[in-house]
Amino acid sequence: MALFVVLRAAFGYLFLVLMVRIVGRRPGKQLTPFEFVLVFYLGGLTLTGMVGVEASLSSAVVQIITVALCHYVLAELRFRYDWVAQLLDGSPLILLEKKQWRTKTLSKMGIQDDDVMDMARGQGIKDLSGIKTAVLESFGEITIVPEEEGEE
Amino acid sequence: MGAQPFTSPVEDSVPKVGEGEKAIAVGENLEFQRKWWRFERVVWAVFLVILVCDVMGLLGRGWLAKAKATTPELTLDYERVARAGTPSVMTLTFGDGAIHEGKIRVYVSDSVVKPLGAQRIAPQPAMSMVGDGGITYTFDASRAPAVVQIALEPSFPGVHDFTVKVEGDQEIDGKVLVVP
Numbered sequence: 622m623a624l625f626v627v628l629r630a631a632f633g634y635l636f637l638v639l640m641v642r643i644v645g646r647r648p649g650k651q652l653t654p655f656e657f658v659l660v661f662y663l664g665g666l667t668l669t670g671m672v673g674v675e676a677s678l679s680s681a682v683v684q685i686i687t688v689a690l691c692h693y694v695l696a697e698l699r700f701r702y703d704w705v706a707q708l709l710d711g712s713p714l715i716l717l718e719k720k721q722w723r724t725k726t727l728s729k730m731g732i733q734d735d736d737v738m739d740m741a742r743g744q745g746i747k748d749l750s751g752i753k754t755a756v757l758e759s760f761g762e763i764t765i766v767p768e769e770e771g772e773e
Numbered sequence: 774m775g776a777q778p779f780t781s782p783v784e785d786s787v788p789k790v791g792e793g794e795k796a797i798a799v800g801e802n803l804e805f806q807r808k809w810w811r812f813e814r815v816v817w818a819v820f821l822v823i824l825v826c827d828v829m830g831l832l833g834r835g836w837l838a839k840a841k842a843t844t845p846e847l848t849l850d851y852e853r854v855a856r857a858g859t860p861s862v863m864t865l866t867f868g869d870g871a872i873h874e875g876k877i878r879v880y881v882s883d884s885v886v887k888p889l890g891a892q893r894i895a896p897q898p899a900m901s902m903v904g905d906g907g908i909t910y911t912f913d914a915s916r917a918p919a920v921v922q923i924a925l926e927p928s929f930p931g932v933h934d935f936t937v938k939v940e941g942d943q944e945i946d947g948k949v950l951v952v953p
Binding site: 622629639643673674707711712713714715718726729754756766769 | 790791795797799800801802803805806809810813816817858929953
């Protein structure tokens with residue numbers, strides 16, 4: 622049925638958005654090979670359910686339009702409402718502040734001090750004492766604010 | 774004169790951490806994040822329940838999905854939960870009393886053909902007759918046990934009733950839940 626083609630596409634898109642959000646963000650600027658597998662595998666499996674037995678061009682066009690429309694609506698809602706943005710992207714999280722680790726945040730997000738130090742080294746910071754604040758951004762990157770000179 | 778851009782003054786709208794001039798606009802919302810972590814725990818639990826249900830057959834193609842209905846002359850094995858677009862088999866095993874003059878006549882309701890998507894029937898019936906909201910198949914038969922299989926591939930999600938009846942025997946009424 623034509624309606625099912627649209628519903629399957631919308632469900633597939635929204636379900637993947639939820640899955641990717643639930644699986645969580647990992648620190649780093651690029652996808653690791655491990656995450657590549659996840660992205661392609663999830664995409665491929667969703668596709669089998671979305672396409673079903675209807676492999677016609679018109680079904681594909683309708684499903685692409687449906688996914689595009691869902692994406693547009695989500696992007697629009699994200700822009701208009703802060704709570705939607707937070708729901709979709711999450712909140713930036715402080716990992717280190719005032720020489721204190723946020724231990725619960727680190728364990729919940731699966732981040733170790735090594736991950737923070739990785740990013741700090743990139744900015745020429747020699748050790749953890751040179752970090753004023755470390756923030757896990759909602760897009761997965763760790764931002765380091767260095768300790769200002771004479772501040773320690 | 775060129776078009777003027779639309780502008781508005783920059784306001785300090787992102788929540789800050791730290792004090793005074795050294796405060797950094799991070800925009801952390803720990804309260805929301807803690808709720809999200811709780812939600813994630815619930816979602817993982819739900820995922821686990823879905824997996825267990827699937828393995829058990831509550832979503833079809835498993836142990837709990839299998840159903841059996843019997844009358845004196847017919848044993849019907851089928852899947853009470855089937856998946857749309859996925860093959861499923863309905864097996865009819867006839868007793869001696871179902872065979873009259875070397876023939877078995879069995880009636881199946883239309884729902885077996887349409888929503889439950891009957892694809893093939895094995896062996897091929899000697900004769901098929903439509904009417905009474907279903908199809909009556911006639912098979913040549915010798916002695917029991919005699920087995921007929923109907924290959925199904927449901928196309929419509931939902932609960933579908935069906936009826937199977939052997940000539941001179943009680944009818945079997947069943948339901949199949951087709952999940953998307």
